[in-house]
Amino acid sequence: MNKQSVRAFAFGLLAASLALLVYQEAAGANSTSLSKSAMIQKLEKEHYVVLTAKEAIQQKQEKEQLQQKLNRFTAKNDQNGSPKKEKTRQKNSYTLRIESGMSSSEVGRLLEKAGVIEDSEKFNTYLTDNGYAEKLQVGEHTVHPSMSMKEMAVVLTTK
Incomplete structure (x- = not known):
C-alpha cells in the first residue's frame, strides 16, 4: 500500500461519515411529533x-x-x-x-x-x-x- 492509496481510503471514510451525518440531520428534521388529530386519522386509515x-x-x-x-x-x-x-x-x-x-x-x-x-x-x-x-x-x-x-x-x- 502506498501513500496515495491510504489517502484515498481516508478520504472515502471522511466522505461516508459526512454523508451519514447529513442524512441523520435531515431525518431528524422530518420526524416531528404528530398532532392528536393526525394520529387518529393515521390509525383510522389502518382500520383501527x-x-x-x-x-x-x-x-x-x-x-x-x-x-x-x-x-x-x-x-x-x-x-x-x-x-x-x-x-x-x-x-x-x-x-x-x-x-x-x-x-x-x-x-x-x-x-x-x-x-x-x-x-x-x-x-x-x-x-x-x-x-x-x-x-x-x-x-x-x-x-x-x-x-x-x-x-x-x-x-x-x-x-
Missing part, C-alpha cells in the same frame, strides 16, 4: 377504531347490560323450557370472526348466510346510519338470532 375514554366506558356498560339481559333471558328459558330447547338455542348462536379490513356489508352477508339475520342490506344500513360500521372490532363475537340490531351492533363493536 379510536374511542375516547367516555365512549369506551359507555360501550362496555352497554355490553354488560346486554349480557345481563341475555343471561336473564337464558335463565328464564331454562326454567320454562326443556333440554331440547337448549340444544336448539346452542345451534342458533353464531360465532362471527371479524378480520382486519372487513367491511360492514361483508359482516352482514356472513350473518345472513349463517341465518342469524334476515336481510344483510338492512343490517348494513343500520350499522352505517348509527355509526357502528366504522367501529367494528377485529376478533370473535357471539351473536344470537334473538338479538336486536342494536344489540348485535354493540357486541360487534366492543371487545
Whole structure:
C-alpha cells in the first residue's frame, strides 16, 4: 500500500461519515411529533377504531347490560323450557370472526348466510346510519338470532 492509496481510503471514510451525518440531520428534521388529530386519522386509515375514554366506558356498560339481559333471558328459558330447547338455542348462536379490513356489508352477508339475520342490506344500513360500521372490532363475537340490531351492533363493536 502506498501513500496515495491510504489517502484515498481516508478520504472515502471522511466522505461516508459526512454523508451519514447529513442524512441523520435531515431525518431528524422530518420526524416531528404528530398532532392528536393526525394520529387518529393515521390509525383510522389502518382500520383501527379510536374511542375516547367516555365512549369506551359507555360501550362496555352497554355490553354488560346486554349480557345481563341475555343471561336473564337464558335463565328464564331454562326454567320454562326443556333440554331440547337448549340444544336448539346452542345451534342458533353464531360465532362471527371479524378480520382486519372487513367491511360492514361483508359482516352482514356472513350473518345472513349463517341465518342469524334476515336481510344483510338492512343490517348494513343500520350499522352505517348509527355509526357502528366504522367501529367494528377485529376478533370473535357471539351473536344470537334473538338479538336486536342494536344489540348485535354493540357486541360487534366492543371487545
